[in-house]
Amino acid sequence: MTYIDYEVADKIATITLNRPERANAQNGALLDELDAAWMRAAADPEVVVIVLRAEGKHFSSGHDLKSGEPVPEKITLELIYQNESRRYLEYSLRWRNIPKPSIAAVQGRCISGGLLLCWPCDLIVAADDAQFSDPVVLMGIGGVEYHGHTWELGPRKAKEILFTGRPVTAVEAEQVGMVNKVVPRDELDDETMKLARHIASMPPFGLRQAKRAVNQTLDVQGFYAAIQSVFDIHQTGHGNALSVSGYPVLARLDEMKAKIT
Template structure:
C-alpha cells in the first residue's frame, strides 16, 4: 500500500502500534480504513522484529463503528449498490464476508499477542476490531455498545458477544442498547485493567513491552492453545452461523425499504454528538 490515509503504523521496542487516525469522524470505518488496517496487521504479522501488536484510536472515541454516511460524500465509503441503485444480498454478503468477518478472523489468528487500547465509545462495528484482540486495556470513560437492533439487525458481523460477555449480558446489551463501562468490563474479564484516560496509551505500551520480552514462539503457542480450545468448543462455527443471521437482517431491510439497513440512526448519532 503506497500511502496510509486513515491509519498510522509505527514500531518500537518489538511492538507494532496501529492507530486509527480519523478522529474527526470518531474513527468510523470506511472501506479504505479497513483495507489499511488489514495491511498494517499483516505487516506486523510478518515482521520478525515485531513480537506484540497494539491497536488504538486517536481522539475522544475509539470508534463509532461502520461509516454509514453523512452530509458530505466520502470517496472512500463502501458502495455495494448496483449501477441502477438496486441492492442485492449476494453482493453484500460476499463483501462483508471478506472485509468484516474475514479481516477480523484473520486478525484474531495472527500468531502474536494483540492488545487493544480502548477509550470513549466503541460502538457496533468497533467490536469487529475489538473482539479479535487478545487483551484489552480500557480508559475509565470507555463505553462498549452494539445498538444495531434499532436497525432490525441482530448484532454486528463478527459476533463474539456471547463468548465475550456471556449469554444473558449479551442479550441485555442487544435488547436494551445499553452501554458497558470500564468497571463492568474489568469485573467480567473483558478488559485486563482500566486506567485514567491520559495514561491509556502509555500503560498499554508498557504492557506490550513486558509481554514482548517473552519467547515469540512460546507466545504463539500459548495463543494457539487458547484459541484452539475455543474453536473446539464451537467458536468459529458460531461466528459463521451468526454471520448468516446478520445477513438475513440485510435481506429483511432490502425487502422492506430497498436498503440494506432500516435507517433508524438518529438516536445513535445524537448520543455520539452529545458525548
C-alpha cells in the same frame, strides 16, 4: 495510508486509527488499510507484539453508513454478503488468529463495528471513560457481523446489551472478563505500552504457542463454528431490510450516534 498510522519500536507494532473527525468511523478504505497494517505486523520478524489504538475522543463509532462511497445501482443480498464476509468477518478472524499477541487500547465510545476491531485482540486495556455497545437491533439486525457477544460477555449480559442497546461500561466489561484492565483516560497509552513491553520481553515462540492453545480451546468449544453461523443470521437482517426499506438501514441511525461528537 490515509486513515491508519503504523510504527514499530521496541519489538512492538503500533497500529493507530486516525480518523478522529469521524470518531474513527470505518469506511471500506479504512478497513482495507487496517488489514494491510495487521498483515505487515504479522510478517515482520522484528515485531513481537501488536498494539491497536485510536486517535481522538472515541475508539470507533462503528461502520460509516454515511460514508459517501459509491453505491451500486442495484443492491442485492449477494453483494452485501460478499462485502461483509470479507471486510467484517474474514478480516476480524484473520486478526484474531495472527500468531502474535495483540492488545487493543480503547477510549470513549466503541460502537457496533468498533467491537470487530477490539474483540479480535488478545487483550483489551480500557480507559475509564470507555463504553462498549451494539445497538443494531434498532436497525432490525440481531448484532454485528463478528458476533462475539456471547463469548465476550456471557449469554445473559450479551442478551441484555443487544435487547436494550445500552452501553457496557469499562468497569462492567472488566467484571465479566471482556476487558483486562481499566485505567484513567490520560494513562491509557502509557499503561498499554507498559503491558506490551512486558509481553515483548517473553520468548516469541512461547507466546505463539500460548495464544494458539487458548484460541484452539475456544474453537473446540465451538467459537469458530458459532461465528460463522451467526454471520449468516446477521445477513437475514439485511435481507429483511431489502424487502422492507432498502439498504442501508438508516432508521434511527441519528439516535444511535447522537452522543458521538
